[in-house]
Amino acid sequence: MLPTHRDKFILRELIKQTLEIAAHDIQNTRRELWSDFNSLQTHQVPIYILDPLWSWREVFPQKELLCEHPLFRQYENWLRLQLYHASFGDDFITEPWITVFPEYKNEQPHWHTWGIQIEMERVEETLAFHFTDPPIKNPEDFIKLIYPFPLLDEPRTREKTDFLQDAVGDLIPVLPDYYPPNTRSLSYTLGYLLGPQQMMYQLHDQPEMVHALCRLVSDASITICDEAEKRGWFTNVNLTFSPIALIQAMAYNREIPSPGHMTTLPMKQCWIYDCAQEFEGISPEMFNEFLIEYQKPIYEKFGLTAYGCCENLTRKIKYLKKIKNLRRVAVTPWADIEACAELLEDKYIVSWRPHPAEMVGSGWDKKKVKETVRKAKEIFERYNCFWEINLKDFLTIEHDKNRLNDWVCAVRSTLD
Numbered sequence: 001m002l003p004t005h006r007d008k009f010i011l012r013e014l015i016k017q018t019l020e021i022a023a024h025d026i027q028n029t030r031r032e033l034w035s036d037f038n039s040l041q042t043h044q045v046p047i048y049i050l051d052p053l054w055s056w057r058e059v060f061p062q063k064e065l066l067c068e069h070p071l072f073r074q075y076e077n078w079l080r081l082q083l084y085h086a087s088f089g090d091d092f093i094t095e096p097w098i099t100v101f102p103e104y105k106n107e108q109p110h111w112h113t114w115g116i117q118i119e120m121e122r123v124e125e126t127l128a129f130h131f132t133d134p135p136i137k138n139p140e141d142f143i144k145l146i147y148p149f150p151l152l153d154e155p156r157t158r159e160k161t162d163f164l165q166d167a168v169g170d171l172i173p174v175l176p177d178y179y180p181p182n183t184r185s186l187s188y189t190l191g192y193l194l195g196p197q198q199m200m201y202q203l204h205d206q207p208e209m210v211h212a213l214c215r216l217v218s219d220a221s222i223t224i225c226d227e228a229e230k231r232g233w234f235t236n237v238n239l240t241f242s243p244i245a246l247i248q249a250m251a252y253n254r255e256i257p258s259p260g261h262m263t264t265l266p267m268k269q270c271w272i273y274d275c276a277q278e279f280e281g282i283s284p285e286m287f288n289e290f291l292i293e294y295q296k297p298i299y300e301k302f303g304l305t306a307y308g309c310c311e312n313l314t315r316k317i318k319y320l321k322k323i324k325n326l327r328r329v330a331v332t333p334w335a336d337i338e339a340c341a342e343l344l345e346d347k348y349i350v351s352w353r354p355h356p357a358e359m360v361g362s363g364w365d366k367k368k369v370k371e372t373v374r375k376a377k378e379i380f381e382r383y384n385c386f387w388e389i390n391l392k393d394f395l396t397i398e399h400d401k402n403r404l405n406d407w408v409c410a411v412r413s414t415l416d
Contacts, residue, residue, distance in 0.1 A: 003069040008167040010066050014079040015098075015168045021086045022096040030091045034252035038304075038327065038349065040386050041254065045377075045415050046091040047408055048250065050392035051243045055360075056081050059401040071160055072167070081243065089408045090391075093250050095259060099177035099241040100164060103156035106148075113192045115146025134195030139209050142216065145193075149224055150181060175262050179238035179246070180228035186295050189217050191278030199278070203286055210290060218294040225267060225301060232264040247273045247306035247328060249351065249390060256303035272302040275309035275330070288319040299323050308332070308351065310393060317343045330390075337376060341383040350387040352376055356394035360403050366410045373414045 021027075036042035060080060067073040075098065086094050120129040135144055157176075164174045190199055190213065202210055228234060236257045239246035252258040256269045274295060279287050299305040305323050307313070308330025313320065317340060320326055329348055331340045333355035344350050354372055358365075373389065380387040389411060397403035 001069060003067075003072050003163055003167060007067045007069050007072040010076060011072055011079070011164075011167050012171060014076060014083070015171045017083055018079055018094060019096055019172060021083070022094045024094075027093055030093050030250070031252050031258070033091060034093070034250040035254050035258060037386060037388065038249075038251070038253035039255055040346065040349070043384075043386060046249070046388045047411055047415075048092060048388060048390050049085065049088055049090045049404060049408075050245070050248050050390055052085060052088075052394075052404065053081065053243045054395045055397040055404065056084055058397060058399045060084070069163075071163060075164065078241070078243070088404045089412075090404075091250065093252075093259075095240055097173040097175050097237065097241065097262075098164070098168070099175045099237055100157070100161045101242075102150075102176070102178050103153040103160065105151040105153045114144075114148050114189070116144055116193065118192050131195040131197070134193065134198050136193045136213065137198075138206070139212060142213070145216070147220060148181075149220075149227060152178070173262070175235075175237050177235070177238055177241070178228070178231075178233035179235075180224055180233050185274055186214060186217055186221075186291055187276035187278040190214070190290075196278055200281065203282065203290060214290055214294040218298065221298050222301070225298065229267050234265045234267055234270050235262055236260060236265055236270075237262050238270070247271050248309070248330075248392070249306070249328070249388065253304065267301045267303070269303050271304050271306060272299055273306045274299070275307065275311060277309055277311045280311045284315045284319060287316050288322075292319050292322060296323055300325055304328075306349075306351075310353075314339050314343075321348075338379050341379050341385050341387075344383075344385060346384040346386060348386070350380060350385045351390045352380070352387050353390050353392055356391060359391055360394050360397050360407050362396070362398065364398070364400070364403060364406070366406070369407060369410045370414045373411055377415065 033042070033044060033046055037044065037046055062077070065073050065076055067076045082094060085092050116135045118131065118135065119133040121132050123130055135141060161174060161176065168174065190210070193213065194202055236259055240259045245251065251271055256271070257263060257265055276287065276291055279291060300323065303325060304327040305325050306328035307320055307326065310332055312332055312334040313329060314336045317329060320329060327349055328351050329344060330351045330353060331337060332353045341350065354376070358372060359369055391407070
């Protein structure tokens with residue numbers, strides 16, 4: 001199926017709108033803010049809304065997309081999402097380029113989980129799944145694993161790129177983004193291969209087996225990173241045009257290359273991001289023993305490390321601080337804000353993630369938002385923290401298309 005002239009026209013109009021916003025002076029102001037902030041040079045507080053994809057579907061149903069070709073439909077959605085995000089007034093940067101993710105020869109079957117199909121059952125009508133038969137139960141099961149190095153499918157990748165280049169390449173740079181998967185998230189891998197519940201038992205009952213699996217995955221990840229570096233897959237535009245940014249924030253800084261004119265980079269000039277949600281219920285000591293000790297050699301091959309998603313890292317920060325190039329740490333709704341502030345002080349970025357339901361979810365309460373932000377501000381300023389406000393993981397804005405802009409206005413008025 002080839003893109004139609006109508007598909008190309010739709011994308012071109014969206015590109016023109018995007019470029020108009022990208023040319024505003026505010027974008028450079030935000031670049032300066034993030035560059036100083038991420039390099040611990042300003043206490044000005046960035047406000048960032050991460051991945052508004054779920055709320056986007058409330059205000060713009062997918063059935064209203066106009067493109068017919070699957071690839072163009074995907075980019076139409078992403079471009080409309082970028083334009084929607086630009087209306088919030090947060091410190092998101094609209095960039096004057098688009099990127100193309102590669103196609104892989106070994107994408108199927110299940111290459112992201114080491115070649116193993118994971119047996120899962122949905123828990124009733126929730127978003128949760130139950131792992132019915134985890135594939136790794138003893139060391140003999142390691143033979144099932146398939147080395148997950150991504151094998152680029154050049155013809156299919158070139159076809160995607162050519163379609164977009166032909167449609168909009170005269171308006172905007174169309175750039176490759178080959179940021180390698182499977183370079184991080186040992187926690188995720190252990191959770192899938194061992195089963196999240198079973199993993200908790202095996203950390204006690206079969207620690208040597210788990211250590212062996214950790215070594216295997218860590219060593220493979222290092223090899224994948226080294227190979228990706230040789231192939232020029234690390235660049236300064238990795239994950240700059242996608243719903244979730246590379247470090248769950250804007251990657252600008254003054255120590256390693258920032259996004260801009262595309263440049264191939266060594267790992268030592270790149271960010272790496274990781275998290276350990278599957279280890280939420282695991283002790284800090286085991287978090288260190290089974291994760292940090294194996295992931296630390298990977299992180300330190302990079303320039304700067306950002307860590308944390310939704311998990312409570314309060315009691316684990318002391319081990320995260322062993323990472324020499326650690327720069328950003330997530331402080332989530334379940335964390336002890338003051339304890340985290342005291343541990344991180346002005347040595348790291350505090351990525352504060354207030355509870356999304358309280359911020360923009362059910363029952364919009366501007367007074368509650370301002371009170372929550374004010375209390376956090378008092379704590380972080382007490383410890384001289386470099387802190388940002390990072391709103392993420394909200395599944396509803398109650399179909400209120402102005403909700404996120406209203407939230408940003410309330411937050412900014414509280415910070416002033």
